[in-house]
Each structure stands twice: as structure tokens, then as C-alpha cells.
Amino acid sequence: MSDHPDTWSRPPxxxxxxxxxxxxxxxxxxxxxxxxxxxxxxxxxxxxxGRAGRIFxxxxxxxxxxxxxxxxxxxxxxxxxxxxxxxxxxxxIPIAFMAARNxxxxxxxYLGRAIIIVARSFHPVIVAIIFVKAVGFxxxxxxxxxxxxxxxxxxKMLAERIEEIDFGQVEALRAAGAPxxxxxxxxxxxxxxxxxxxxxxxxxxxxxxxSAVVGIVGAGGIGATLANAFGRxxxxxxxxxxxxxxxxILVSEGVSGYIRKRVA
Amino acid sequence: xxxxxEQFGREDWSRHTPKQKARRFLIFAVCAALIAxxxxxxxxxxxxxxxxxxxxxxLFARMYPPDVTNLGAILxxxxxxxxxATIATAIAVILSLPVAYIAAQNTTPNRATLWLGRLxxxxxxxxxxxxxxxxxxxxxxxxxxxxxxxxxxxxxxxxGKLLGEAIEEIDKRPVEALEATGASRFQVxxxxxxxxxxxxxxxxxxxxxxxxxxxSTVLGLVGAGGIGIILQGAxxTFNWPEAATVLIxxxxxxxxxxxxSAFLRRRIL
Amino acid sequence: xxKITDLVKRYGSGGDPVLxxxxxxxxxxxxxxxxxxxGAGKSTLxxxxxxxxxxxxxxxxxxxxxxxxxxxxxxxxxxxxIGMVFQGFNLVERLTVMENVQSGRLGYISTWAAITRRYPxxxxxxxxxxxxxxxxxxxxxxxxxxxxxxxxQRVGVVRALMQDPDILLADEPTASLDPKTSEQIMGxxxxxxxxxxxxxxINIHNVTEAKEYxxxxxxxxxxxxxxxxxxxxxxxxxMDRIYSGSPHADRGEDPVAAQ
Numbered sequence: 001m002s003d004h005p006d007t008w009s010r011p012p013x014x015x016x017x018x019x020x021x022x023x024x025x026x027x028x029x030x031x032x033x034x035x036x037x038x039x040x041x042x043x044x045x046x047x048x049x050g051r052a053g054r055i056f057x058x059x060x061x062x063x064x065x066x067x068x069x070x071x072x073x074x075x076x077x078x079x080x081x082x083x084x085x086x087x088x089x090x091x092x093i094p095i096a097f098m099a100a101r102n103x104x105x106x107x108x109x110y111l112g113r114a115i116i117i118v119a120r121s122f123h124p125v126i127v128a129i130i131f132v133k134a135v136g137f138x139x140x141x142x143x144x145x146x147x148x149x150x151x152x153x154x155x156k157m158l159a160e161r162i163e164e165i166d167f168g169q170v171e172a173l174r175a176a177g178a179p180x181x182x183x184x185x186x187x188x189x190x191x192x193x194x195x196x197x198x199x200x201x202x203x204x205x206x207x208x209x210x211s212a213v214v215g216i217v218g219a220g221g222i223g224a225t226l227a228n229a230f231g232r233x234x235x236x237x238x239x240x241x242x243x244x245x246x247x248x249i250l251v252s253e254g255v256s257g258y259i260r261k262r263v264a
Numbered sequence: 265x266x267x268x269x270e271q272f273g274r275e276d277w278s279r280h281t282p283k284q285k286a287r288r289f290l291i292f293a294v295c296a297a298l299i300a301x302x303x304x305x306x307x308x309x310x311x312x313x314x315x316x317x318x319x320x321x322x323l324f325a326r327m328y329p330p331d332v333t334n335l336g337a338i339l340x341x342x343x344x345x346x347x348x349a350t351i352a353t354a355i356a357v358i359l360s361l362p363v364a365y366i367a368a369q370n371t372t373p374n375r376a377t378l379w380l381g382r383l384x385x386x387x388x389x390x391x392x393x394x395x396x397x398x399x400x401x402x403x404x405x406x407x408x409x410x411x412x413x414x415x416x417x418x419x420x421x422x423x424g425k426l427l428g429e430a431i432e433e434i435d436k437r438p439v440e441a442l443e444a445t446g447a448s449r450f451q452v453x454x455x456x457x458x459x460x461x462x463x464x465x466x467x468x469x470x471x472x473x474x475x476x477x478x479x480s481t482v483l484g485l486v487g488a489g490g491i492g493i494i495l496q497g498a499x500x501t502f503n504w505p506e507a508a509t510v511l512i513x514x515x516x517x518x519x520x521x522x523x524x525s526a527f528l529r530r531r532i533l
Numbered sequence: 534x535x536k537i538t539d540l541v542k543r544y545g546s547g548g549d550p551v552l553x554x555x556x557x558x559x560x561x562x563x564x565x566x567x568x569x570x571x572g573a574g575k576s577t578l579x580x581x582x583x584x585x586x587x588x589x590x591x592x593x594x595x596x597x598x599x600x601x602x603x604x605x606x607x608x609x610x611x612x613x614x615i616g617m618v619f620q621g622f623n624l625v626e627r628l629t630v631m632e633n634v635q636s637g638r639l640g641y642i643s644t645w646a647a648i649t650r651r652y653p654x655x656x657x658x659x660x661x662x663x664x665x666x667x668x669x670x671x672x673x674x675x676x677x678x679x680x681x682x683x684x685x686q687r688v689g690v691v692r693a694l695m696q697d698p699d700i701l702l703a704d705e706p707t708a709s710l711d712p713k714t715s716e717q718i719m720g721x722x723x724x725x726x727x728x729x730x731x732x733x734x735i736n737i738h739n740v741t742e743a744k745e746y747x748x749x750x751x752x753x754x755x756x757x758x759x760x761x762x763x764x765x766x767x768x769x770x771x772m773d774r775i776y777s778g779s780p781h782a783d784r785g786e787d788p789v790a791a792q
Contacts, residue, residue: 004658004661004662005658006655006657008631008660008673010629010632011629011674030350034347038344038351039407041407044404044405044407045404045405047405051403055399055402075305076306076307079305079306080302080306082302083303117519118515121514121518121519122511122514122515123479123481123482125394125485126481126492126511129496129499130323130499134319134320134322134323135316135320136312138307138308139308140308140312140313143306212395216394216485220307226395226398227398230398242391245390245391245395249390250386250390435626437623438623440619440623441617441624441689441692443585443612444583444612444615444617445613445617445637445692445693446612446639447636447640448609448640452639455625455628455636455647456625459625460625460626
């Protein structure tokens with residue numbers, strides 16, 4: 001039995017040796033290059049340790065003294081999230097139909113997809129600063145921003161759902177002589193409704209999160225309150241706001257998850 | 265001759281029972297009331313709202329044609345943005361491994377570590393990257409490092425949570441088999457758990473990189489490095505044609521990132 | 534020699550024990566099968582031996598070592614000498630056959646060698662010998678999830694034999710296989726037991742296979758051994774005692790459960 005090999009090595013992750021070494025060397029070179037060229041001012045960073053101490057020292061204990069400001073900020077965030085979800089979902093439905101390959105004519109399909117890609121690609125904060133410049137500071141810019149944000153997600157997911165529908169049901173109604181909108185209401189809407197409700201609730205939750213962020217660049221809500229607190233070095237108030245944001249997000253995530261489970 | 269409806273003695277049909285109808289009506293009423301409340305009490309100047317389409321049109325008109333004189337600088341910063349996202353993702357992936365390990369019910373050493381792991385995940389996930397960036401800009405001063413650390417802090421929670429769930433969902437039978445061979449705890453992890461969570465590990469890392477690419481484009485708006493700084497500068501000086509170039513560059517970057525991550529996902533999984 | 538004395542296993546704090554004061558001795562290199570209906574405690578008995586299940590009380594002695602008192606590295610050292618083959622194969626699907634086979638040696642090699650896949654030369658040669666013996670040597674670099682059921686169970690058998698065990702436990706090794714493959718695996722277990730001078734303890738549902746491939750049959754019913762003899766002594770009467778009756782009827786006449 002001595003003809004059995006006594007060495008073994010694991011089959012490599014990438015079979016082609018040239019490609020394998022190219023990947024290894026390329027990755028190493030990239031890391032070295034990034035670390036060597038990244039503009040970090042280490043002196044300033046080392047100062048940061050002391051500053052971190054001061055910031056955290058100033059942040060404890062969190063101050064809830066100006067809680068009326070905090071509550072107002074939050075109510076505004078909730079209003080922004082509600083209006084943006086309503087507007088965003090309303091806009092998403094036609095856009096989703098435009099962007100579904102199986103129901104939209106070709107040119108309209110490309111237009112729908114383009115709208116979704118643009119809405120998805122820009123971070124809400126970028127959209128927000130543009131709206132702030134165009135329509136002024138305040139919650140209205142926030143609502144517009146989150147409408148765009150909602151369209152990017154809801155229309156995309158809904159379009160995918162529409163592309164998966166069972167077309168036999170549509171054919172059956174057409175064969176029975178049903179007009180266009182009746183077909184829409186009887187054969188397509190019932191198939192996408194559960195997904196639509198789930199998406200709406202999910203988006204409300206996600207808009208609430210995002211509304212805390214877009215406020216930082218002036219689009220209203222709790223984010224504006226937080227950015228102000230940071231700007232005025234009120235770290236104890238900033239910590240209080242952050243704690244409340246985290247708590248609200250956790251509650252909202254739990255509620256939204258519960259409702260979606262009940263609906264689905 | 266009797267029609268079918270007469271035979272069966274029923275001419276009314278309704279899809280929902282009265283109780284269902286009442287419930288549906290209630291849900292609609294609550295939604296409508298919520299929207300009415302939000303609309304009625306939100307502090308907006310309605311004159312601005314009606315004026316906004318004209319304002320938006322004006323803005324886009326001023327963006328055209330995009331100004332490409334600074335394209336070289338824009339692309340250089342765009343590359344820096346990619347580097348921020350990539351390095352931050354790489355470090356976060358490594359740091360999230362121990363967090364996932366202690367946050368998964370079946371691998372965590374004891375209850376205290378389980379709750380520590382969960383606390384780290386929740387804190388990291390609930391605070392948005394931009395808010396982390398605000399904090400780290402205050403600590404480290406404006407610059408790339410604040411951005412990298414901010415993205416790391418947010419990503420650890422995301423990756424750690426999904427990886428922890430993957431660990432909890434593994435097939436436990438190979439674990440049992442290796443324990444029966446007399447392998448040590450660490451060897452069982454290396455042979456029975458790690459191979460099972462590898463696919464999730466790669467998928468989550470790629471997904472987070474894609475998300476981080478998007479997030480790193482806005483870090484500059486709070487001073488934490490990347491392309492956002494140029495965008496902010498262009499907007500503050502009302503240099504809309506250059507802002508348009510930056511926006512197009514960001515759009516191209518994000519779409520490219522999505523193509524690359526889709527490719528990687530196909531190749532690796 | 535494996536000697537089990539007065540073994541009791543009770544899940545949870547109250548209720549009926551799964552194993553009731555059980556005694557069993559296995560000497561020499563014989564192939565022993567344990568038969569009995571589902572819930573008779575066959576699997577629990579096997580898992581008590583290598584302590585995948587913690588016995589409540591009693592003693593299990595393998596070649597002079599008391600297994601029930603061990604913990605930590607002593608337990609791992611004892612487990613190295615007890616091979617186990619599972620119903621569901623329990624392979625790590627995403628690893629190659631060689632890695633699965635070598636995982637039987639994990640108790641013997643350092644963690645560093647395990648992670649870097651630097652297995653000792655004699656282990657690799659041994660693995661190829663055993664894999665060739667069961668007919669899977671050409672799959673060394675194949676991932677386990679590419680194999681058929683019978684091939685996977687061969688990997689499972691080789692993994693257990695790599696441990697260089699003093700006894701082999703097999704928990705329903707053929708229950709997930711088709712009849713033909715099932716016979717091949719049973720034949721393999723019997724032949725390997727002879728070649729390697731290894732006692733084998735097999736839980737099995739299929740009485741025909743138990744009679745054909747094993748030297749001794751132990752019949753279990755609700756936590757007790759009620760038959761223990763040569764295969765040819767297993768007549769219809771013994772079969773009825775092992776397999777008939779409902780759990781309820783059995784517990785009714787059981788003084789332990791009546792408490």
C-alpha cells in the first residue's frame with residue numbers, strides 16, 4: 001500500500017494560477033497604495049483622543065432639559081415621514097408600472113427604469129441639499145427628498161413584483177372581455193397588493209430613519225435639531241437626541257416588522 | 265324560467281363581512297387622519313411650495329451645460345471616495361467577525377457576551393453613518409479619517425447582524441459530528457462553522473461595499489472627506505454647472521459600483 | 534471492551550426516563566446491532582457512549598476508562614477513540630472530501646495545522662488508503678455536496694476510521710439510503726470491522742439487514758434491553774415483544790413510570 005501519495009493540498013480558491021496571483025498581487029498593491037496615499041493628518045488625529053475625552057465628558061449625563069425642542073423636532077420628522085411615504089407610494093405605483101417589462105411598452109419601460117436608477121443612486125442627503133437650495137430650508141425640502149428616496153425603493157421592488165405576476169389571470173379577464181382598467185383592478189392589483197402594503201410600511205419606517213439624517217443639511221426634522229446641538233457644542237443635548245433617535249428607530253422597526261408579519 | 269339568482273334566493277353579494285368592512289374603514293380613516301394631521305400642522309410656507317416647480321426648473325436650467333473644467337480634480341476625489349468606502353468596508357468586515365461570533369446564540373461563550381454583542385450591533389446599526397460622521401469630525405477634525413471611521417462604525421452593525429444570523433442558522437449536524445471526533449472548540453469552529461457561513465460572509469461584504477460607496481459620496485457634506493466636499497463647495501458658490509458634473513460623476517460611480525458588485529457576487533457565489 | 538452498567542437517561546427534570554437502568558457489555562471485535570421501534574432509546578444509548586448526550590446516572594467503561602466522569606481535554610481524548618457514523622452523514626458540505634476525512638484527525642493535530650490544512654504525511658497516506666478501500670479515492674478534491682448519498686456515507690465511515698477508534702458507533706447509518714446502497718454500506722461496515730479488528734455498534738431499523746450483517750442483536754423497548762442474542766435466535770415471538778404494543782400500554786405495566 002506504499003503507492004499512496006502522502007501529500008495533499010487544498011484546491012485553490014481561483015483555479016487559474018495567473019489570475020490567482022494577479023488577484024493577490026493586485027489586492028496587496030491596492031492596500032499599500034491606499035494606505036500610503038490617504039491624506040490623514042496624524043498629528044491632528046492624536047489631538048483627537050483628548051478631544052474625544054472632552055466630547056464624551058461634555059455629553060454625560062445626557063440633558064433632556066430642552067425636551068420641548070426635542071419633541072417638536074420629532075413630531076416634524078414623523079410628519080415628514082408620513083407625507084413623504086404617502087406621496088412617494090402614490091408616485092411609485094405608476095412609475096412601477098412604467099418600469100415593469102411585461103406591462104409597459106419599450107420606450108416607457110426605459111424611462112421608468114431611468115427614473116428609478118436616478119432616484120436610487122443619489123443618497124438622500126445629496127437630494128436634500130439640492131432641494132434645500134431650490135425650495136428653501138425646512139420640512140418641505142425634507143418631504144420632497146424622501147419622496148424621491150421612497151420612489152427609488154418602492155417603485156423598484158413593486159416593478160419586480162409586477163414582472164413576476166401570473167399573466168394567466170390577465171388573459172382570463174381579457175378573454176372575458178373586461179376593459180383595461182377592470183383588468184388592472186381585478187387581475188393585477190390583487191396580485192401586488194400584499195407586497196404593496198408591506199413595502200409601504202417598510203418605507204414609512206425607513207423614511208423615519210432617513211428624516212433624522214436629511215435634517216442635518218437643513219431639510220427639517222430632528223436631524224436639524226441634532227446638527228444645531230452639535231454646531232453649538234451642546235454635546236449633552238446631542239447625546240439626548242441620539243438616544244431618543246435610537247429608541248424611536250428600534251420601536252418603529254419592531255412595530256413595522258410586527259405589522260408586516262401580520263399582513264403577509 | 266327562473267334565473268340562477270332566484271333559484272338560490274340571493275341577489276346581494278359583498279366581498280367583505282360587515283366586521284371586515286368596519287376594520288378596513290378604520291384603517292383607512294387612521295391613515296387619512298394621519299396624513300391630514302401631518303399636512304395641517306407641518307410648518308411650510310405654502311407660497312414656496314406652489315413656487316417650487318418653477319424653482320426646480322430654474323435650478324436645472326442653470327446646471328446646463330455641465331462644466332467639466334475641473335473634471336481631473338473631481339475624478340481624483342472620486343477615487344479617494346472609492347478608497348474610503350473600500351478600506352472602511354475591509355476593516356469593518358474584520359472587526360465584525362468577533363462581534364458576530366459573540367452575538368450568535370449558538371457560539372457566544374455566555375449570556376453576558378451575548379448581550380454585549382447585541383448592544384454593539386444595535387448601537388452601530390441605529391446611528392446613521394452621517395451622524396457617526398458628525399461625531400468623528402468633531403473628534404478627529406475634518407478629513408478622510410473621520411469618514412472612514414464613521415463608515416466602519418455603521419458597517420460593523422450591519423455585517424455583524426447578518427453574519428450572526430447566518431451562524432445561528434447553520435446545519436448543526438456537522439458540528440455534532442466533529443465534537444464526536446474529539447476536536448477542540450476552536451477546531452469545530454474552523455471546520456464546521458466557518459465553511460457554512462462563508463457564502464453569507466462574501467455576499468454581505470459585497471452588499472455593504474455597494475452601500476458604503478453611496479454613503480461615502482455624502483460624507484464630505486459634514487466635512488468627512490470624499491466627493492461631497494467638492495459638491496458642497498460648488499453648491500455654496502452657486503457654481504451649478506460644476507455641481508451638475510459632480511452629480512453625473514456620482515451617478516456613474518454608483519452605477520459602476522452596482523455592476524462590479526453584481527459581477528463579484530456571480531463569480532464568488 | 535465496552536461495559537455499560539445501570540445507565541439511566543432522563544430528559545428534563547421529571548417524566549419517564551428514556552433509558553431505564555440499562556446494562557450492556559460488548560467484548561472483542563463483534564458487530565452488534567441494536568433494534569427497536571422509534572423512541573425505544575437506541576439513539577440516546579449510542580450518544581451517551583460518546584457523551585453527545587449527557588447520561589443522568591450509571592457507568593460506561595471503555596477499555597478501562599470511565600467515560601461518564603470525563604470533562605474538557607480528557608473527554609476529547611476519549612472521544613478520539615470512539616468513531617461515529619451518522620444517519621444524516623453530518624459532513625461539512627462546503628469542504629472537500631479530503632478535508633472532511635481529515636476532520637476525523639482533528640483531535641490529534643494542532644489547531645494551526647488544522648486551519649492551514651497541513652496534515653501529517655502519514656495521515657494523508659492513511660486517508661488515501663481508506664478512501665481507496667471504500668472506493669472514493671478519486672473524489673479527494675471534490676466538495677462533499679457534489680456526492681451521492683452512498684458516497685457521502687462512505688466519507689462519513691472513513692472520517693470515523695481516521696480517528697483510529699477503539700469502537701465504532703453507527704446511528705442508523707443506512708436510514709437515508711436506498712436499499713441497494715444500504716446493503717453496500719452494511720457490508721462495508723461488517724468487512725471493515727473484521728479487517729481492522731474493531732467492535733461496531735449499529736442502531737438499525739431494518740431487521741433483515743441486522744440479521745444478515747451482524748453477529749449479535751440487541752432488542753430495545755422503551756429504554757430497556759429485552760432481547761440480546763445471536764441473530765438466528767430472533768424469532769417471531771421475540772420480534773413481537775420488541776415491536777408490538779403502544780407506549781401507553783407499556784407504561785401502564787411499568788412500576789417506574791407509575792410513580
